[in-house]
Amino acid sequence: MRALLYLTIRRFLNSIKQIPRQPRLLVPYLLMGLFLLMQGVAFFALHNAGAARPGLSPAFTPNEFLTGGPGALIAAVRGILLLSLLTSIVQAMGEGSLFFTQSDMDFLFPAPLSRRAVLLFKMLGRYLALIFPAAYLPLLVGTSLLARAGTTPLAYLPGIFGTWLFMITAANLTQAALLARGTSDDGEDPADEARAKRRERARRVISGATTVLLLGILGLVFYAMGNRENRGLLEEVLRVVNSRTATLLLAPVAWASDLYRVAFEGWTLADAGRLLGLLALAVGSLGLLFSRERDFYEGVMDFSQKQARMVSAMRQGDAGSILSQMAQDGKLSAGRTLRDFGMGARAILWKDAVSLTRTPLRSWLTLLFLASFPAFFSLIFGKRQNDIGLVFWLVMFTVQTSSLFLLGLRDMLRRADITKALPVSPGKLLLAELAFSALQMTILGWLSMGIMWLLGSGRGPVFAAALVVFPSVAALILFVQTCFVLVYPVANQDAAQNGISGLLSLLASMLALLPGVIAGILLSLANAPPVLLGLGVAVVNAVAAACAFAVATFLWQRFDPTS
């Protein structure tokens, strides 16, 4: 254990020492510090404003939930714990495991360290990481509540500790299940394969059900927040969650969340019992995990190596490696071959169309999930009739997700020495490579608008105009981002530097959209009908997109594959 402590401490200290040498590493820490500072300032502002409301009843009612009473805190904590539990179940049924770096595998595994020590060392890191969600989310929800009750965040310590113990138990049990399965691959039991298939099917069903459930709850909460006059459904859901049956079935969840009552009511014998129960569960689950220590090295090796390759490929935007890994894992199938589109640039279009038909279903579902985000944002932040707000969220979201659609371009740049040698003009080649990305972005945008329409928002005239404008917006954003990809073809490993270049490309996209926005404002001042307004803006955007494409073509012509 001494070697592991030495390793951890030295690595930590060296990473701190690196900060003055590379000040940009400070950027994410500064942003996080600023955010926490704002939270602290908000707390003390409320605390000193004399807004204290002592004697709050920790009732668990819809009213409390909607007005942010202690019941809301307990409901939020239960939600977090339930989510953590469901995630653990899904994870335990999957293929994941503890992640060890290649250095760990090369130096820790062959060393004369006990497997239990190595396992505990890795789990301790995970336990420490769990402190953040265990403490931060309840504090985020309940800070103003504490301020109004005239007490400090320290009053939440029993609740936070209980939440943390619960999360530790879930993590231990998940890992124990994964290790138990990861090490049962020995032997030639013919039933193994059938069992693995059954498990995979069950995992998919549970994952799907969990996703639907979570989306349903989220949708319900957003709906209730937007329609406070009609909260019957929410009352019903809260009644079920708060029922004796649910509390008994999910006793550890209730124990942990009820410990937050200590902040308002003080300690009782029942609270001590709850804490001891959670402690016993955490210790017991660790014992169960240790019982799987025997073969855990080989259980984690394959997963860790695969994971490291995927993370590295994702960081570098290496779509080829990601797809190759998916194919090796059996997540991609060859599918059918489409008929040829023709020669030259059409061959590139054909290649992209074939790739599109082989995109796994889960990627399409992820896309659909992403498409629903602007709709949720619009419900939280936008007024129901304020279409401009909805369109703003849509455009912001499109800019943010555009990098997803540029993976194909990055992949093409990796093979630029072959691509550039093709007898196709640079402009046609680039256009062919980007055509499907622009189409996918447009479909994603229209899907978002469809979801907004289904949720009852986004039915005004500006929204109709947006429907016409969106293809030009997608093309414009894509071409601007393409210029940045051609200037910085390889994504850097340094997160801070990536953040800065991402910020620059975001600014460039917003600037490129500005002429269209101005045209839209002028046309609306002139009382132009929505379709005309949409067409006008689309024309301005198309001109801007053509300019951006010309720049991108110029950069592609100058692109040096050896760089």
Next chain:
Amino acid sequence: MSLPDALRSEAAAADPPLLVVQGLTKRYRKFTALSDVSFSVAAGEIVGLLGPNGAGKTTTLRCISGIVRPTAGRVSVGGYDLAGQEQDAKRLLAFVPEQPNPYEMLTVWEHLRFVAHAYGTTDGFDERANALLERFVLTEKRNALVGTLSKGMRQKLTIACAFLHRARVFLFDEPLIGLDPQGGRELRERIAEARNEGAAVLVSTHMLDTVERLCDRIVILRHGVKIAEGTLDEIRERAARSISTWSSGDSAARTDPSLEDVFLTLTNEATAAGGDGDGSPPRDGE
């Protein structure tokens, strides 16, 4: 065989082997990576582990280093059974993986210190670490972060770590890949020194010239099955017989085959004889 070689072989035969592998078998569901592999490495002996891609070389080394548990069979290191006395056995082992992956956020010196802690050999650490740094031309990089080193230097550091704790059994997985000629020569000399100091060395490699120059004996695997074992002369003799039977090559190859001829002949012979283990396809990464 030269006179010192012969003397060394006699001495090796007299001592009990430091590394004994008996009936080593490793299965992954329906795939058999290793099937009943047995061999031993005596003190003061270098054994080359040869085989085409997917032969099971890396799996063998991982089983011996205690990273992977065999499905069946036994590994003994310095008399300690790896299954029952794992930590005692591992204390005598040094494993050098194919790709160097030392911890990037440690300095070179700290990395050596960490390894000394892990193997519980901190006594006389400064002296030994300084000597190794000098030997592998890393003294100037002593306080540099590993992350700033070139691939070759990382390889040297990984090898230096292996020599830090006075191991009795060394396992090298393709040790010469990534090293410059100077580094390669340095490593070969260091391996030979370890042998002269009485260590048992198992080298898995594709580089047949290295095997010819360095190894006292070789073990050839194919699809997880041992297809040949012996001194170079013994294996050449066997291959020469096979070449005269199977090959239509020139007469010189028949009477004095190179190790490449031997390797190709034996692995082809195993295929022709159906000695492919379970006939499963090769696995990646081996």
